[in-house]
Amino acid sequence: MPTPAGAARFLPGERAIIIAEDDAAIKSAAAEMRVDKEAIRAPVTRETKAERTLMLGWNRRGPIIARELSRYVAPGSQLTIAADTPDIEEEVRGLTLASDNMAVTCRVTDTSSRAELDDLNIPGYDHVLVLGYSDHMAAQPADTRTLVTLLQLRRIAEKTGRHIGIVSEMIDVRNRELAAVTRADDFVVSNKLVSLMLAQASENGQMAAIFDELLDEDGSEIYMRPVTDYVSIDKPLTFYTICLAALRRGEVAIGYRRQRQGEADARNLSGVVVNPGKSDLLAFAEADRLIILARQ
Incomplete structure (x- = not known):
């Protein structure tokens, strides 16, 4: 029996990598696979x-951050x-x-x-990173100073009327909720x-190879790219269509970000959805992004 275009057969002994909230949430799909091939766009450079x-x-x-950052930026970039x-x-x-x-000052x-x-x-x-002074302060004083910096950045953004893209490090996870009032784009609690990585790897030793692939500089990366690079948005589409658009480029679509005025965001994830229902019809806008796993 031939496989559909873009599909693959699993051989004995091979395993699938599944994104799920928990083992108990894994179910086989019974919905119809509706794909609108006409909506798929040619790759954009x-x-x-x-x-x-x-x-x-x-x-x-x-x-470490400076060294890794230099791998990704275009020639002529600057880090202060x-x-x-x-x-x-x-x-x-x-x-x-x-x-x-990248030049560093x-x-x-x-x-x-x-x-x-x-x-x-x-x-x-273009980007602002805020690190905690964890080498010279205890966790709470370091996070307190980070919070003061973030509040100052928020005031600067309000005064200039510009959005400032900020990613901040928090030392103590308990301070992340408090830091949310600063309206930074994201917080990383190293x-x-x-x-979390150790807990998952302890349950399944094969997870370590997946983390190596995601975190190694030569492996695949997670990107957020304009949905309009992949599909036309003049009508609602299923996520199956988006998955095929990514697959044709040798990539994997794992989610999207859609932000709508007044739309519920129960988990406070700025409209990010990972592993969405693939058969649901979704209406996208110009500003929406796809979450893509790709080599480059």
């Missing part, structure tokens, strides 16, 4: 542009590191980057001071991430 990134704060993860930890200038001079695409700055943050011209950056 987008030219990458140089970016300016600001890193506020510093700890032992700073050099602003912090007031001891020997910060010497540490920045000793950074080892993965490519020559250092500013000795009190990141909790509004005057010193204003002097950095925050709105002039210890929690490690704990």
